Amino acid sequence: MPWNIKQGAAGCKGYAVVKENGKLVGCHASESQAKAHMRALYASEVEKASPCWEGYEMVGWKTKGGKRVPNCVPKTKKLFSRRKNG
Numbered sequence: 001m002p003w004n005i006k007q008g009a010a011g012c013k014g015y016a017v018v019k020e021n022g023k024l025v026g027c028h029a030s031e032s033q034a035k036a037h038m039r040a041l042y043a044s045e046v047e048k049a050s051p052c053w054e055g056y057e058m059v060g061w062k063t064k065g066g067k068r069v070p071n072c073v074p075k076t077k078k079l080f081s082r083r084k085n086g
Contacts, residue, residue: 002019002020002045003017003018003019003020003025003038003041003042004017004018004020005017005018005031005034005035005038006018007031009024009027010024011024011027012024012027013027014027014028014029014030014034015027015028015029015030015031015033015034016028016034017034017037017038017041025037025041051070051072052070052072053072055074055075056072056073056074056075057072057073057075058070058071058072059071059072059073
């Protein structure tokens with residue numbers, strides 16, 4: 001994981017969430033708050049990665065089995081392009 005929790009890191013009196021490069025991402029009073037922050041960071045990174053198979057693209061979200069999941073549809077080739085006349 002690209003983040004670590006350090007207690008007493010420079011600039012933080014509590015539990016620090018620190019990137020691999022040493023940059024302070026957040027400072028928290030408890031270890032559980034720091035872990036929650038790390039989980040949120042990880043979830044945002046996972047969401048940024050393409051959740052769809054190769055050849056498919058995400059066009060929003062849908063609900064499936066009571067859970068919110070990516071709506072992946074096959075990529076289409078554009079046959080026509082819009083041109084502005086003028």
